[in-house]
Amino acid sequence: MQFAYAAYMSLLLLTLAHDQHRWNQSLATSDPFYPSPWMDPNADGWQEAYAKARAFVSQMTLLEKVNLTTGTGWASEQCVGQVGAIPRLGLRSLCMHDAPVGIRGTDYNSVFPSGQTAAATFDRALIHQRGYAMGMEAKGKGVTVLLGPVAGPLGRMPEGGRNWEGFSPDPVLTGIGMMESVRGIQEAGTVACAKHFIGNEQEHFRQVGEAHGYGYNISETLSSNIDDKTMHELYLWPFADAVRAGVGSVMCSYQQVNNSYGCQNSKLLNNLLKDELGFQGFIMSDWQAQHTGAASAVAGLDMSMPGDTEFNTGVSYWGANLTLAVVNGTVPEYRIDDMALRIMAAYFKVGKTIEQPPINMDFWTSDTYGPVHWAAGKGYQQINFHVDVRGDHGNLIREIAAKGTVLLKNTGSLPLNKPKFVAVIGEDAGPNPNGPNSCPDRGCDNGTLAMGWGSGSANFPYLVTPDYALQAQAIKDGTRYESILTNYAWSQTKALVSQANATAIVFVNADSGEGYINVDGNEGDRKNLTLWRSGDALVKNVSSLCSNTIVVIHSTGPVLVTDWYDNPNITAILWAGIPGQESGNSITDVLYGKVNPSARTPFTWGATRESYGTDVMYKPNNGDGPPQQDFAEGVFIDYRYFDKADTPLIYEFGHGLSYTTFEYSNIRVEKSNAGTYTPTTGKTAAAPTFGNFSTNLEDYVFPTNLEYIYQYIYPYLNTSDARNASADPHYGGTAEEFLPPHATDSSPQPLLRAAGRSSPGGNRQLYDVLYTVTADIKNTGAIPGDEVPQLYVSLGGPDDPKVQLRDFDRIRIDPGQTVPFRGKLTRRDLSNWDPAVQDWVISEYPKTVFVGPSSRKLALKADLS
Structure with a gap:
């Protein structure tokens, strides 16, 4: 049992004292913020959950609290991550499991369209239904916490590998995606986990070991260097929406922010998330993103995942080390109580009871029987147990993917009508050719692309290919149909597409x-922004021969x-995103007009990579x-940058065509009677503690009647001698020697004005409605x-984007009908973050509102008084 080494590592790291300040002074820095805020029993939407959590946690021993907060280790149980059970109180181990498009590594589950594709629908209801269906499937498998939705990456760089797991580089569209997904998942009885908090915008250099594997010599992970204004107005914005929606957990990210690791950055976790945003749930680490023991606890981390410092070592920064740190006073009593309260409050908030059905799947094997x-x-x-949790979700997946397909260009060839x-x-x-699930975690690009790769993947229960669905439609219509399912059979392709009447x-x-x-x-x-497998050459070659491509x-x-x-030979272009298991049916529905396209591109299509x-x-x-990555562009990413720099683009953010036409008119602005903004004042209550743990180390020694499981992480000590348990020759120092000032303070704390x-x-006054903007939309077509009318605002300042999305709707309109x-x-929509005041402030610059079908087609405008 490697308790001693783990304790030594944890306490050794504590001697670094200022865990957040190990950097060259010329580099960006992150200010410390302590103590870690404790739960508010009166927080909106959390009162009942807090009361239940308090009643439960007050019965727990210190060992049980540590068990609840520490992962049991990589591959130690059935899920991607689990914490220890509390069998004395009837609570089974909590299961943390991927993924953003479906339950990872299991069977009889659905594969949903990506968050990016869902965002393209610009449909709140569909995004909510997607979240609810995913939450139901997770619950049906025994999952406690579904590791999604995703707002980090936001999409700062279009090449970012995991952008598809999130929604959009626009913070409002992503914020609404987060809010509706959280509500849906948690209404289904599963805890949602908003991730990755924050600034996790690229895959390169996010982990040292991973970088070494690719031959890069770095000693620490990349630092995303983000200023305060940019943080609030861009990257923090959608997480605020998730918190407002009542999200139960947040996952901190791998990389550093301003040269402080995300999972021990007190500025991010204590200040921004728990204090300013009033987050009441728990913060879990990304897998192996924890780098310290007590230091990460006082910086705001509540749960370590998967528990071991490195996969399959059995060594943990927490576990026995956290037990010892609480007993000796390094980690304050209130902090371990608050960690347990937050976890259990999130658990109860989604309607869970102590008696939960067992976990009925295993991530590590598809075999029916095996070692737990x-x-x-x-x-x-x-x-x-091969439980089928799909229900009728295939129909929803087909609808979302179709309504998330963007018609970028159409000169009249669509919709198809019995060609x-x-x-x-x-x-x-x-x-x-080897099957849709043949590449582990979908790590290849063979056949139709219906899912990206990585931990955000899931196993297909089936995959309807475009070839299959289009051929079925052709047979139904009496259409001649042929397909060539390779990009490289040019002589055969040339002979086929050159024939008369070819569509x-x-x-x-990509x-x-x-x-x-x-x-x-x-x-x-992505290495570049070109199409994969010579896709551009294929498009050019086919369109050089076929006038209806x-x-x-x-x-x-x-x-x-x-x-x-x-x-001109390319008569239509469609972006079908990452559509999930119903891919072929969805694109066929759009191509043949069964679904009239109305999706909008959730990002800008630039003319060049540099643009x-x-x-x-x-x-x-x-x-x-x-590595130092300065977010020097501030809030100017995607369409905000294109508008500012006037760089060339092909299709603007929010663009999307329909098979009918619409006309916008009659913009009107109504001002509400919202009062003036009042900053928050006062203090919190003192931190609650339960005072129910012993300081006798004999009570924490590994029980003689308990079987030790190899590599399993326990809360027990290997000896009752504190110095030997810690394996630290300098053991015995005080918390003040190890931790930053105020890290253990449990007295009432001043409330931040924001x-x-x-x-x-x-x-809450940030969310007061100050104006209602209306416009008339008429369907001037025949079907x-x-x-999707979009509301943009200009805040008027010299450092503000030209326009910023602030609201939208998706409205069904019949031919000739006009709808409002x-x-x-x-107030938040019209405000800027003032770093000096540390609050949102409405500037004196003139404000203008715009309504139109995209960010560059804003025919209607009005001034705000």
């Missing part, structure tokens, strides 16, 4: 994913279409030290369709 403790090979039993001859070209139309549909893609997988030299992040793009973000998009103004850092820039008094999300659009502007 996978790493140790112990506890042979039935571990997979005489359809020729489908491209590998992306067909199946992976050629070319399927192309993939990406998480950094631990390298696909064709793409180390998570339709291009369908499956991708994890924008690609460069500059060289061919305006070719975005940001890019992935592919090579370290700080010797062997932590924080809410019992109001998760910040000062019904959905329109109503958009709302809150």
Whole structure:
């Protein structure tokens, strides 16, 4: 049992004292913020959950609290991550499990469209339904915490490998995606986990070991250097929406922010998340993102995942070390109580009771029987019950993917109506010849792209390919149909698409994913923004011969279409995103007009790679030290940068066509009677403690009647001698020697002026509606369709974006019908973050509102008084 070494490592790191300040003084820094805020029993939406948690935690021993907060180790049990059970009180181990598109590594689960594709629907209700369905499937498998939704990465760089797991580089669109997803997941009885907090914008250099594996010599992870204004107005914005929605957990990220690791950065966790935003749930580490013991506890971390310092070592910064740190006073009593309270409050908030059904799946194997403790090979039993949790979610997936397909261009060839001859070209139309789940964690690009790669992946229960669905439609219509499912059979392709009456549909893609997988030299992040597998050449070649060429793009973000998009032979272009298991059915629905497209692109399509103004850092820039990535562009990413720099673009943010037409008119602005903004004042109550633990180390020694499981992480000490238990020859120092000032303070603390008094999300007056903007939208075409009016605002200052999205709706309108659009502007929508005042402030610059179908088509405008 490696308790001694673990304790030594933890306490050795404590002697670094200022865990957040190990950097060259010339580099960006992160101010310390202590103590870690404790739960507010009166927080909106949390009162009942807090009361239940308090009643439960007050019965727990210190060992049980440590067990609840410490992961049991990589592959030690059935889920991607679990914490220890509390059998004395009837609580089974809590299961933390991926993923953003479905339950990872199991069977009889659904694969949903990506968050990015869901965002393209601009449909709150569909995003909510997606979250609810995912929450139901997780609950049906025995999952306690679903590790999503994703607001980090936000999408600073279009090449970012995991952008597809999130929603959009626009903070408002992502914020609404987060809010509706959290509500849906948690209404289904599963705790949502907003991730990755924060500034986790690229895969390169996010972990030292991973970087070493690719041959990069760095000693610490990349530092995302973000100023206070940019943090609030851009990257923190969608997390605030998640907190306001009542999210139960937040996952801190791998990389550093201003040269302090995300999972021990007190500025991020204590100040921004728990204090300013009033987050009442618990913060868990990303897997192996914890770097210290007591230091991370006082900095705000509540749960370590998966528990071991490195996979399959059995060594932990917490576990026995946390037990010892609480007993000797290094970690204050209130902090371990608050950690347990936060976890159990999140648990109760979603309607869970102590008596939970067992976990009925196993991530590590698909075998029905096997060891429940996978790493140790112990506890042979039935571990997979193959429970089918899909319900009728296939229909929802098909609807979301279709309504998330953006019609970028159409000169009249769509919708198809019993065409005489359809020729489908491209590998992306067909199946992976080895099966849809043949590449681990989808780490390849074989066949049609319906999911990116990495921990955000899931196993397909089936995958409807475009070739399959389009052929079925062709047979139904009596259409001649042929397909060539490769990008490289040019002589055969030329012979096919050159024939008379051909409608050629070319399927192309561009993939990406998480950094631990390298696909064709793409180390998570994309190497470039071109199409994969010679896709651009395929499009150019087919369109040079066929005057009716339709291009369908499956991708994890924008690609460069500059060289061919305006070719007159290319009559239509569609972005179908990452559609999930119903891919073929969804694109067929759109191509044939069963679904009138109305999706909007959730990012900008630039003319060149350089036109975005940001890019992935592919090579370290700080010797062997932590790479330094300065977010010098501030809030100007994606369309905000294109508007400011006037760089060339092809399709603007929010662009999307329909098979009908719409007309905008009659903008009106109504001012509300909201009062003036009042900053929060006063103090919190003192930290609650239960005072129910012993200081006798004999009570914490590993029980003689308990079987030790190899590599399993326990809360027990290996000896009752404190010095030997710690394995630290200097053991015996005080917390004041180890930790920053105020880290153990449990007295009443002043409330921040921007924080809410019992109001998760910040000062509740930030969400007062100041203006309602209305406009009339008329369907001037011949068929019904959905329109997506978008409300933008100009804040008027010299350092403000030209326009910023603030609200939107998706409205169904019949031919000739006129319907009203109503958009709302809150105080937050009209404010800037003032770093000096540390609060949101409405500037004196004139404000203007705009309404239109995209960020560059804003025919309606009005001034705000």
